[in-house]
Structure formats: structure tokens, C-alpha cells
Amino acid sequence: MIVVRKLNKKYRKTRAIKDIDLHVNKGVIHGLIGPEACGKTTILRILSTLVRPESGEATINDIPLVKGLNIRKIIGYVPKTPHLPNDYTARDLVRFAASLHGIHDRNIIESILKQIGLESVADQRLDRFSQAMEKNVAFAMACVHNPLVLLLDEPMAGLDPVSQKRIREYLLASNKTVLLTGNDLDTVDGLCNSVTVMRSGSVIVDGEMASLRQQIGKGAIEIKLIDVGQTQKLLFELEKNGAKVTVSGESIYVHYKKDSEIPGIMKIAAGTADIIDARPVKISIDDIFAKYHPVEK
Amino acid sequence: MLSVISGFLSIVYNETRRLIKSFLISYVWFAVLVLISTYALFAEKYVDLSIDGALMAFKYVDNPMTDVLSYIVSFAATSSSEVMSGNVPTLVFPVSIGVIFFILVPLMLSLTFIGNQIIKKASTTIAGEDEKKTLFIMASSPQTRQSIYIGKFIGLILLTIPMIIFFYFITDRVFTSLFSPAYNVGILVMKLLFINAVLFASAGMFVSVLFKNEKKASWAGTRIVTVAATLTSIWIMIPFIDFMLNLTNNSMDFLIYLEKLTWLSPFTLGLMAVYNPSVFAGYFNILIAASVILFLIGMVTFIKQDLEY
Numbered sequence: 234m235i236v237v238r239k240l241n242k243k244y245r246k247t248r249a250i251k252d253i254d255l256h257v258n259k260g261v262i263h264g265l266i267g268p269e270a271c272g273k274t275t276i277l278r279i280l281s282t283l284v285r286p287e288s289g290e291a292t293i294n295d296i297p298l299v300k301g302l303n304i305r306k307i308i309g310y311v312p313k314t315p316h317l318p319n320d321y322t323a324r325d326l327v328r329f330a331a332s333l334h335g336i337h338d339r340n341i342i343e344s345i346l347k348q349i350g351l352e353s354v355a356d357q358r359l360d361r362f363s364q365a366m367e368k369n370v371a372f373a374m375a376c377v378h379n380p381l382v383l384l385l386d387e388p389m390a391g392l393d394p395v396s397q398k399r400i401r402e403y404l405l406a407s408n409k410t411v412l413l414t415g416n417d418l419d420t421v422d423g424l425c426n427s428v429t430v431m432r433s434g435s436v437i438v439d440g441e442m443a444s445l446r447q448q449i450g451k452g453a454i455e456i457k458l459i460d461v462g463q464t465q466k467l468l469f470e471l472e473k474n475g476a477k478v479t480v481s482g483e484s485i486y487v488h489y490k491k492d493s494e495i496p497g498i499m500k501i502a503a504g505t506a507d508i509i510d511a512r513p514v515k516i517s518i519d520d521i522f523a524k525y526h527p528v529e530k
Numbered sequence: 531m532l533s534v535i536s537g538f539l540s541i542v543y544n545e546t547r548r549l550i551k552s553f554l555i556s557y558v559w560f561a562v563l564v565l566i567s568t569y570a571l572f573a574e575k576y577v578d579l580s581i582d583g584a585l586m587a588f589k590y591v592d593n594p595m596t597d598v599l600s601y602i603v604s605f606a607a608t609s610s611s612e613v614m615s616g617n618v619p620t621l622v623f624p625v626s627i628g629v630i631f632f633i634l635v636p637l638m639l640s641l642t643f644i645g646n647q648i649i650k651k652a653s654t655t656i657a658g659e660d661e662k663k664t665l666f667i668m669a670s671s672p673q674t675r676q677s678i679y680i681g682k683f684i685g686l687i688l689l690t691i692p693m694i695i696f697f698y699f700i701t702d703r704v705f706t707s708l709f710s711p712a713y714n715v716g717i718l719v720m721k722l723l724f725i726n727a728v729l730f731a732s733a734g735m736f737v738s739v740l741f742k743n744e745k746k747a748s749w750a751g752t753r754i755v756t757v758a759a760t761l762t763s764i765w766i767m768i769p770f771i772d773f774m775l776n777l778t779n780n781s782m783d784f785l786i787y788l789e790k791l792t793w794l795s796p797f798t799l800g801l802m803a804v805y806n807p808s809v810f811a812g813y814f815n816i817l818i819a820a821s822v823i824l825f826l827i828g829m830v831t832f833i834k835q836d837l838e839y
Contacts, residue, residue: 244838281670283837302534302672310670316663318548326667332540333671335533374667 234259235280235382235412240289242275249275250434253289257427262404262411264421266518267431273414274313277384280412281310293382294410306334309375313386313414315368319360323351323370326359330374342377349373350399365392372400385413389420417518418442430521437525443492446516449524453514454495456485456502463506470505471498486514538677541668545685549651553689556647560693563643567636568700571628571708578711579624590789592802592809594630595769601627625712632704633804634766637719640697641797644690644723645730646755651689652734653751655682656832658744665837675833683731683825690727694720715804722800725814729796729821730755736828739835758795765792765801796820 237255241248250272257263265273278284280291282301296303317326327342336342346352349369359367368391375383383404389397401424404411415421421428422442429439438445446452458464461483468485471478476498477488487498502508581601590596601624609619623631656679659665668678698720705714734751741747768789775782792798796817803813 278836278838283666283669285836302674305670306672308670310666312663312666315666317667318662318664329540329544330667330671333537333668333673335536337536375670 234295234410235263235291235293237276237280237291238289240276240279240291241287242272242279242284243287248434253431253434253436255291255429255436255439257410257412259294259410260408261426262413262424264418264425264428265412265414265431266416266418266421266428267414267437268416268518271431272434273431274386277310277386277412277414281305281308281384283310306378307381308384309378309380309382310384311368311371311375311386311388313390314364315371317359317367317370319362320358322356322358323362323366323373324355326370327351327355327373327377331377334378336378345373345377348399348403349376350396365396368392369396369400376403381409383407383409383411383413385411387414387416387420389415418521419515419517422515430518430525432522438521445521446513447490449516449520452490453486453488454498454511455514456487456508457483457510458485459507459509467502467506470501474501476501534672534677537671537673538681541673541678541681542684542688545655545682546688549655549685549689553647553651557692560640560643560647561696563639564636564697564700567639568632568704570635571631571704574628574631575622576625576628576708577622579622581624581626589786590769590772592806593765593769593789594633594801594805595766597626597630599769599773625709628709629712629715630805632701632709633801636697636700636704637804638762638797638801640693640723641726641800642755642759644693644727645758645797646752648686648690648727649730649734649737649751649755650748652683652686652731653737653741653747654744655686655735656738657741657747658738660742660837661744669837676829679735679829679832683735686731686735687727690723690731694723694727697723713807715807718804718807718810721810721814722804725817725821726796726800729817729824732821732824732828736824736831739828739832758797761792761795762797762801765789765795765798768792 235255235257237253240250240253240255242250253272253276255263255265255276265276267273275284279286279298280293282298282304286298291298293304294307296307298304321329324342324346327346331337331342343352346355349372351366351369351373354362354366359370362370368388372385372388375385388400388404392400404424413421413425418428425442427439427441428445430437438448440448443452456467458467464480464485468478468480471487474497476494479486479488487502489495489498499511502511581597581604605619605621612619656665665678669675673681698716701719702714702716705712705716733754737750737754738747741750768785772782772785775785799813799816803810
């Protein structure tokens, strides 16, 4: 569990974050979302004890930041662009990261290399690695001691789709408390249970993804049909059952107020027409800024 | 606790392993330079003679060059009759002059070589990682900043051990075979080279945390050795300058202050300590104190720094 209260940090005259409050429950994947230089990375750096805050307090699993050594025992940190010494092999680096935690069991090292998909390139030096592969190595290094909390700075940035999928699957299956950052909501869609949206060092809004969709009026499912000729029939059936429906192009948007309405909507849609695709409507950071921070938009 | 100690040992191992690859050429150069400079000593003959210090009075008691000058003047005076009769006088050095040659050439060479190599590595050890942004690997692990700093420091010191041991054996060989009547300074030299390495490693690491740029830190580090070596060279030359000014009846008062200035160089203190073993402990303690101060300032600076990765 991560708890942050009134956290502030200044870099010379620039205020990086201002009175940040954050609460991430145990076992939850939480996204810190915002544009560049909004203070997301600073929060991760503070939580990973690389940077000291000006004021405020933070705890990870009830351990205050001042007990840096105890914090670092239970966290794994991956920077946005990890810079690794390129005269090492991936295995050497993961082994070194493990040894820093007092882990010397080869099976653990081999296991994490396998989980992150690095086993076939583990003995190659990093100067042959792409940026995406280096990020995978950094991820393996951060996870080798099986940390309770993962702090990931834009984990999907620069990764190929296969690596993205692998890391997504790893995070979803891991049951760890994860705090990750992203530039927009679509980068964390389907991964984060909750998000905090930031701008200019301050929190704009936070909450669960579904709740945010509702708050900004995008609590909707986008449905696409195999045969667009069935659109009218589906509209009729949905409206008959009280759903608010709009059409845009080949997409049908079914609006709902509570998540509990979703199974009923899907049941009607599936019984009425042949569905090719159905997914929650994506919300963008602009939607959030438009609602909660209209002055700066 | 065990895991933290084990992690600390891996920092030391990793640092030594990383540095040693780039240090292999330095070992070869060191061995070649020391062997050549020591071999040159074997070209002369040394006898158990005492030098008449009363012939010339110098104020610089711990400067070995005073003995060299006294010996040259005394040799010139005693061999003048031979020269006048057309014979070439045989130059035989007293053992004490041989020891001074050893102090001024192989020992000074070793001090500056080790100092220069270690400060180059030390000044880039944190600055380099800072610039390359690789320090987060250790800084986000359950190792304290102190452990990282000390681990890197020990790694640096371990690099110099082969050179110090090599030079100890060379010193021992020279003193047992060539200068056998003289006091064997092998152990003193070993202690001196070690504290010299510790001091320059501390200074280099302090520079390394001050400059977050590898190139600038390396430049500043090597300048420290250059300044120290220059001061010691001036110190060596002071009796000669005194002698020349004396001959030309010029004022020599400023030389006292100049000599004191040259004591700022650890090489000067080192050479003085080996030349006069009775003051070794005092000068050695000064070097220890300087090392500890630089080490602590560097470590505290590093602990207080933000690592923006």
C-alpha cells in the first residue's frame, strides 16, 4: 500500500510537485497519468528514495520514506529510459541486481529471465540490445527479488507489442502493488484499476477507471456489428429496454450509469445482432482536462 | 543483515571487476617504469660513507637534495687535487645518496603514477555513472548511499594493491642487495603508497560527486596530481635555488615560505617521511587525517544528492 500526503518537491526554482496526495491500495495497479513534466516521475523518484521531498510524507507498506533501506527492500523501480552499462550481458546485470538484494540462487535469476522473455539473449552484451530489450532487462532486474511494490515509469513506452503484452500479463498476474506512469489513459487502459491524473505538479482527479468514465460522461460501450443492416434493429431493442444509444459511423454507443448494467446491455446486443467487437469507450486525458481543468486547456 | 552485507560485497566485487579491465595496461606501464628506474640505480657503486654536512648549511632539514648538494660540493673539493694532476676522479656514491636517488626517482615515480591513475578512476567513478545514469541500479537497491560510496572506494583501493606489493618487493630487493647498510624502508614505502592511494582515491571521489560530468571530473582530478607533483618538484629544487641565490648574493628569505607551500603536496610529505623515518608517523597521520576528511566530505555530499533518473 502506498500513501502519500502533501508531498512537495522543488528543483531549484521550479516546483515539480505541489501538495500531492495519493493512496494506492495493496495489490492494486494504479496509474499516474499526465503530460510530460507534470511531476509523475518525481513522485516515483521520491518513492524509490532516489530524490528527497521538500516536505510532506509518504509510506510504502507502512514504512516511512526516511527508512530508505527498508523501502528499497520491498520495491522494484524501472526508470522511463533505463541506462544500463552496455559492457555487461543481460544475465550479468540481473545477477548483479539479485546480488544487491543478497540473492544468489541461479534458479531465481533464470526464472525471471524466462518470464520476461530474455532467456535466449541473456548471454549477449547490452551494446547489441535495442532500447526495448534494455527496458526488459531493467524490468527483470527490478523484479528479480520479487518485490511487493513495483514503481514503473512509463513501462510501455518504447516497448514492442510482444514485450508490452508480456509485461501486461506479468503485472496482471503478479498481485503486486504497482504504481506506474503514462502520458495518456489509453496506455494504461485494461491494466490499471485506478488512476491519478496530474497536471503541472498537481493532482487533477483520481479514482477508479470506471468511475472516471462515468464522471466525464463516457460511461459507454462501443459496439460494432458484422452486418450494419442490423443497426436499426439493435437500436430499437436497446431503447425499448431503456438504454440511451447513439450512433457514429459504424459504431453504436450504449451509455450506462452503473457497471452493473453492462451484462444486461451485452445480453440484449448479443441476442439481437451479430457483434464483431464490443469494448468500453476510451477516455482521453483531454476529456479529463476539459472537465476538471478547463482553464489550462 | 546478511543480505545487505552480501549486497555490499557484490558492489565491491563488481566495481573491482569493472575497473580492473581498464587498469591492466596501467599495471604493465607501472612495472616497466619502476624496473627501468630501479635498474638505473644498479649502474652505480655505493659505499658506506658519511657525508660531511658541515661543508654547507641548509635550513631545509628534511630535504634530501641538501645531502646531494653537500656531497657534490664535498666531492668537488676533495677531488680537485686529482683533477689538477690530470686524473679522472672515481665517483663512488655513499649509500645515503643512493637511498636519496631511490626516493627521488623510483619512489617519486610510483607515488605520482599511482596517484594519477587512482585519481583518474576515482574522479569518474560516480560522475561517470551519474552522467550515464546507471547509478539507479545500486541506488534503488537495499544498499545505503554509504555502502555504495564505500564499496566503490574499496574497489578503487584494491586496484592499487598489486602495484603497492610489486613496489614493496622492488624496494626490499634494492635495500637488501644495493643499500644493505641503510635502514630498509620497504615497509614504510608500502605504508606510504597505500595512504597515498587512499588519499587520492578520497580526493578523486570527492571531485566525482562535485562534478556530474565525467570529462570535467577527470580534468579536475588529474589537475590535483599535476599541482601536487609540481609543488614537490619545486620542493626538490629548493636547495639548488638556495645555492644559486647564495652564490649571487640574492635574498633567499622567500624560499622558507615557498618550502612551506610545497608541504601542501602529499608527495612532498611522503618523500620527507621516507627520507627521515623518525618523522614518518607524524606525516603519515597528516595524510590519514586529510584522507578521512576528504572521504567524509565526499560521502556526505553523495548522500545528500538527488539522483534524477
